[in-house]
Amino acid sequence: MNLKILKIIAKKRIIKNNLKPNNYILGILYNKNINKSFYFININNICYNNYNYFYIYYNKKKYLSIIKEIQYHPISDKIIHIDFFNLKKNQIINTKLNIKFIGKPLGVNKGGILEIIKTSINVRGIYKYIPEFLFINIKHLNINDKFYVKNIIRNNDKYFIKESVNNIICYIKNIKKKTVVKNKK
Incomplete structure (x- = not known):
């Protein structure tokens, strides 16, 4: 099977002031040994192109992941947060x-x-x-x-x-x- 993969360039999240840059979405990448917060911008590619898998580039490392949850703003219906789950080789x-x-x-x-x-x-x-x-x-x-x-x-x-x-x-x-x-x- 060919994996349809989208590349996401992640920017480090600064928790100090907890303000996100304009047009950026908050993301979290997690697995048993990983828990990373970041921002990314290419949200339209994620939601409207039926990608199943994502390479997230963060701190010069590449993580293969899937979306586990998307949170929407209750009034504007814009995406405000996405949880990604990091996949390991042959993971079920x-x-x-x-x-x-x-x-x-x-x-x-x-x-x-x-x-x-x-x-x-x-x-x-x-x-x-x-x-x-x-x-x-x-x-x-x-x-x-x-x-x-x-x-x-x-x-x-x-x-x-x-x-x-x-x-x-x-x-x-x-x-x-x-x-x-x-x-x-």
């Missing part, structure tokens, strides 16, 4: 795997509506074996058909799905046409 992680749906379901062609319940699933495995996306083919779904977690076909056994097999990912909802009854007087 718990993460969310985003789902991409392939094809137009048969039931939609017949007037049904695709209802998506889950856009990601929880997985556990060695980070380098977890794919960027889980592709699910839904072309065969007819009206009232459901796609369950147990229907997922994976191309490798290097990661495990941590969801109930009976969880519904999506289904085709039947839309009944309303008939208009005219009152005769």
